[in-house]
Amino acid sequence: MKKHNYSAGPCILPQEVFEKVAQAVLNFNDSGLSILEISHRSKDFVAVMDEARALSLELLGLEGKGYQALFLQGGASMEFLRVPYNLLKENGKASYLDTGTWASGAIKEAKAFGETVVVASSKEENYNHIPKNFEVPSDADYFHCTSNNTIFGTQMKSFPTTNIPVVCDMSSDIFSRQLDFSKFDLIYAGAQKNMGPAGVTLVVVKEELLGKTGRNIPSILDYEKHIKAESMYNTPAVFAVYTSLLTMQWLKNQGGIPAIEKINEAKAKLLYDEIDRNPLFEGTAVKEDRSNMNATFLLKDESQTETFDKMWKEAGISGLPGHRSVGGYRASMYNALPLESVQVLVDVMKKLEVGS
Amino acid sequence: MKKHNYSAGPCILPQEVFEKVAQAVLNFNDSGLSILEISHRSKDFVAVMDEARALSLELLGLEGKGYQALFLQGGASMEFLRVPYNLLKENGKASYLDTGTWASGAIKEAKAFGETVVVASSKEENYNHIPKNFEVPSDADYFHCTSNNTIFGTQMKSFPTTNIPVVCDMSSDIFSRQLDFSKFDLIYAGAQKNMGPAGVTLVVVKEELLGKTGRNIPSILDYEKHIKAESMYNTPAVFAVYTSLLTMQWLKNQGGIPAIEKINEAKAKLLYDEIDRNPLFEGTAVKEDRSNMNATFLLKDESQTETFDKMWKEAGISGLPGHRSVGGYRASMYNALPLESVQVLVDVMKKLEVGS
Structure with missing residues (x-):
């Protein structure tokens, strides 16, 4: 996979x-x-x-x-x-x-x-x-x-x-x-x-x-x-x-930095929009300072952690746990990560919402 | 090759x-x-x-x-x-x-x-x-x-x-x-x-x-x-x-260091023996301090450089030129270099002697 x-x-x-x-x-x-x-x-x-x-x-x-x-x-x-x-x-x-x-x-x-x-x-x-x-x-x-x-x-x-x-x-x-x-x-x-x-x-x-x-x-x-x-x-x-x-x-x-910047903005928008829309999640950084490279977010209800972790692992996602200083999750979306991978994560977040 | x-x-x-x-x-x-x-x-x-x-x-x-x-x-x-x-x-x-x-x-x-x-x-x-x-x-x-x-x-x-x-x-x-x-x-x-x-x-x-x-x-x-x-x-x-x-x-x-040491000694002996035997070459380091890793040597007659260089290159040897501080040649015989490679170099040195 x-x-x-x-x-x-x-x-x-x-x-x-x-x-x-x-x-x-x-x-x-x-x-x-x-x-x-x-x-x-x-x-x-x-x-x-x-x-x-x-x-x-x-x-x-x-x-x-x-x-x-x-x-x-x-x-x-x-x-x-x-x-x-x-x-x-x-x-x-x-x-x-x-x-x-x-x-x-x-x-x-x-x-x-x-x-x-x-x-x-x-x-x-x-x-x-x-x-x-x-x-x-x-x-x-x-x-x-x-x-x-x-x-x-x-x-x-x-x-x-x-x-x-x-x-x-x-x-x-x-x-x-x-x-x-x-x-x-x-x-x-x-x-x-x-x-x-x-x-x-x-x-x-x-x-x-x-x-x-x-x-x-x-x-x-x-x-x-x-x-x-x-x-x-x-x-x-x-x-x-x-x-x-x-x-x-x-x-x-x-296409150099101008081209990759557009893709990076699209990836970040896709994920942050879901973090803000989905009632199960919240971002940890102040909105105006959010990074397009590393999105940090939490599950509002920690009891759903086990279910969510199982779901994203099953979807082939790796490296999502947040740093111990912040907890929760961190999605790092560097240049080489395709938009498709962000869509997979967003889909898992939506699925968790529907299932809960 | x-x-x-x-x-x-x-x-x-x-x-x-x-x-x-x-x-x-x-x-x-x-x-x-x-x-x-x-x-x-x-x-x-x-x-x-x-x-x-x-x-x-x-x-x-x-x-x-x-x-x-x-x-x-x-x-x-x-x-x-x-x-x-x-x-x-x-x-x-x-x-x-x-x-x-x-x-x-x-x-x-x-x-x-x-x-x-x-x-x-x-x-x-x-x-x-x-x-x-x-x-x-x-x-x-x-x-x-x-x-x-x-x-x-x-x-x-x-x-x-x-x-x-x-x-x-x-x-x-x-x-x-x-x-x-x-x-x-x-x-x-x-x-x-x-x-x-x-x-x-x-x-x-x-x-x-x-x-x-x-x-x-x-x-x-x-x-x-x-x-x-x-x-x-x-x-x-x-x-x-x-x-x-x-x-x-x-x-x-x-077999660890004891085993590789034996091979390294055999490689160094093979090459230094040829440097000392072959009238066309001389070593640059004092004999008792010679390195088993890097053998430095010169052609006594520099006019043979072009011929020798052509010969060892044709034999598939690379990396033989000496450092500019010493000139001549440097044969580095680290652990992974097989004895066979040293034999190829020695054969080229012998061939130069016969041909000259």
């Missing part, structure tokens, strides 16, 4: 990517060698890395605008550390918006480095909304935010206008919607949602931002060293970069 | 691993899902991580001896930074042995942290040997060495006896030979030689060593945090960990 994979990440990727990459594990580019056994310095892999770096900028509309793309290791959590190391001046100040578990992880790493101001937080309301009307200090070295909060199902719909550099963790919604990406100075994203498998992180950084802190930056954390080495300062995660390239190529063939 | 892959890393892995992992990309454990789209918190992947951690300790003979195994991201270069963060006290001192490019990279990162003593170096002789008769300062926080030097083709055959913790970068010879691994307090190894694909690093650490520096360690660099989270502090490199597990299972089925 076809699976409908709602996993929050690592998550569904396009089926054609699975097929191409499985083939490359056996025989990459008809070389007679596996993608897993070739040198990262081989001509074929250097071409993969170059294309992946260029295509990520192209998809974001950032070619020729002074940005560099890197494919690094360590996950977004490693960028929580690289960001202050590279941008927070010795006696400077950082500013952060606290919208969830990952935002607060980023804040924690920054605090170990220097003065870190939290401009606003929705923690007291269990992060069920995005704070508004906060002020970004104009004397901070940068402002950091998290565009989508996987666990709590919220998403920033607008970003503050400020004179200081804007840094954004886009791990869970990169490549999913149109934004003016040139308003951001540094974007990073763990691959394992819309870009590829776990094990690689995309970092897109405006080059002019770097080299200004006066800090002694450890080599492996220094964006400038990675840029100079064309993202091969040390052996990159070859397989994860290649799979990310295939996924980005797939996205480009779909 | 069958390829004989001498790549220095990423490098050859067992064919059965390629086949199993290609299948898992399409359908992992008959779940109907790809290994690339399952949650790292799923029961099936938690079992992979647990087995990988346990099996790495078992292969090294370190179960029940107070060690913890972690599968982290960032390559050995990230451990160059994690080691001083976790072990070098605020006003302490580190000691390092300089045996090559990677050793000196580790030294550079340590120097940014505190006093770092280089106990000996073979740099002046282009790292063609392992320094001997050096003294390890008994008041240092730890002693760091690199067991095998991929670029220069040297390997430490013995390790100093000292009262301070011994840290060893075993990236390029882990799981290849028998050692009393309990003499080491911290071992780390980038996977991409004998363990798996690029994108994951094995760290084996004696737990009692940690938490003693008085330093404020960034979370993502803190071994204690990774241990507490059972190597899932953040999303691990799922695919690379799974492929490493399959490679370790293959090794166990071969």
